[in-house]
Amino acid sequence: MSTKNWQNVLISPTDTIKHALKVIDQEALRVALVVEKEKLLGVVTDGDIRRGILAGFGLEEPASQVMNKTPLTADSNLNTQELQQLMYDRDILSLPLVDKNGKLVGLKTLNETLKVQKRENPVFIMAGGFGTRLRPLTDNCPKPMLKVGGKPMLETLINNFKNYGFYRFYISTHYLPEIIENYFGDGSSFGIEITYVHEEKPLGTGGALSLLPKSLPKEPLIMINGDILTNVDFGKVLEFHIEQSCDATMCVRDYEIKIPFGVIEGEGHEITDIVEKPTYRYFVNAGIYVISNNIIESLPNNEHLDMPTLFEQKQSLGCRTLKFPIHEYWLDVGRHDDFNKAQTDIHELGI
Incomplete structure (x- = not known):
């Protein structure tokens, strides 16, 4: 801006x-x-x-x-x-x-x-997963609370949002919620406001939206998985969503797959083309979304729903759903290799 x-x-x-x-x-x-x-x-x-x-x-x-x-x-x-x-x-x-x-x-x-301009937009962080692939590290600790660079990943994520003026946070919990709540409290010691949304049963990223309180601000909401390490400019994502009059925006990453062999194309026994070691490029879901209030209010309460399905449903109803490509650093800390990489990368991110 x-x-x-x-x-x-x-x-x-x-x-x-x-x-x-x-x-x-x-x-x-x-x-x-x-x-x-x-x-x-x-x-x-x-x-x-x-x-x-x-x-x-x-x-x-x-x-x-x-x-x-x-x-x-x-x-x-x-x-x-x-x-x-x-x-x-x-x-x-x-x-x-x-x-x-x-x-x-x-x-x-x-x-x-x-100076950081204060934003009234709510931020919804999904922090309820079991972190199964990171066991035994997650046996007694929710994945977003694992320390990277000396502090929990969730704290680093919150600090990055604070850099762009966000202060209203909603955190979805399920697995070991007391560890998260005891660390952050109501957020006042971190200069923010936190409301906890507890999932009695995992509802998926889309389903958890239905548990948000009725007092939720009406401005577009940013939603993100709590195990993501990134220095994305969240202000730019939000501004895109507003400028494009979106109902729902999905952040995407450019993902390349390199085939180390010659790819044979053809019909039946006929060879029509041979492509040597091709690279295929796709946009993949980055686990960061902006959701307008009308979408949140339309969701059935307490029903399981993942975000890709939500986007498909709303698109079929004529809602404006767009993708926003992010080029900044982004890492989904889902496996031990990712966690080890995060420990190295955090020192170069400036967050």
């Missing part, structure tokens, strides 16, 4: 230095963006104007005379942490955001990256 009033600092190359100075002072963003046909031509800061005056330029001359013609820009797909790091590394206070076509689409300030 870019600065809300970024369009107020757009000026044309023929606007005067005086006008640029007025824009910089009025908007308090410390910058004016020189734009022509939606393309960024340059950036003007207070320092640029001061240097221009020292060089003999008058205030009535075009701002293009003093602008920085080669400003640093950033891809609009970068998340807040990446933008913040870029500004720290280059010692700058703001970054124009451009899309893949070079069109100016926003502005991010360093000060904004240090």
Whole structure:
């Protein structure tokens, strides 16, 4: 998400230095963006104007005379942490955001990256599984409470959501719920609110939605499996869901399967083609969803339902169900190999 009033600092190359100075002072963003046909031509800061005056330029001359013609820009797909790091590394206070076509689409300030906008959207974390494949580690501990990098995976997941302003959490429990509840309590010591939703019997990810209280906020809900280690920008996922007017959004991962042999294609005994060591690519379910309130309210209470089936049902009824590809780090910690990999990867994620 870019600065809300970024369009107020757009000026044309023929606007005067005086006008640029007025824009910089009025908007308090410390910058004016020189734009022509939606393309960024340059950036003007207070320092640029001061240097221009020292060089003999008058205030009535075009701002293009003093602008920085080669400003640093950033891809609009970068998340807040990446933008913040870029500004720290280059010692700058703001970054124009451009899309893949070079069109100016926003502005991010360093000060904004240090502030987290509070979001009322609820977050529903599925933490009730038995973690059978991780036994004996899960014999006396729910899988999301296994420690990665010195703290429970569930705590790392919650902290990542907090980075994007989420504070209302609902946690679904079933196996050893007391361990989770004793650790997090009502969430106040972590700066969040937690409501626990206990499944008497496993209902599947879709079925658990029906147990959420009637007091649930009406905003779209983000749902995620509690055993996922990721630095996904949850704000971007939510914004996509809202902008596309979705009923349900499923995050997906690009998954490749490489066949180490020549694949023979044909009909009957006839060979029509030989494809040597092909790679097949698929989108796979990443276990992260955004669900609008109308979907939640439509669910039958206490009935088993998994998310893929829920998506199929709603799609057949004409609901808008879309996929959102994620390219960030993502690991489903389901097996011992995954758990060992997580112990190494956590130190490089910055979460």
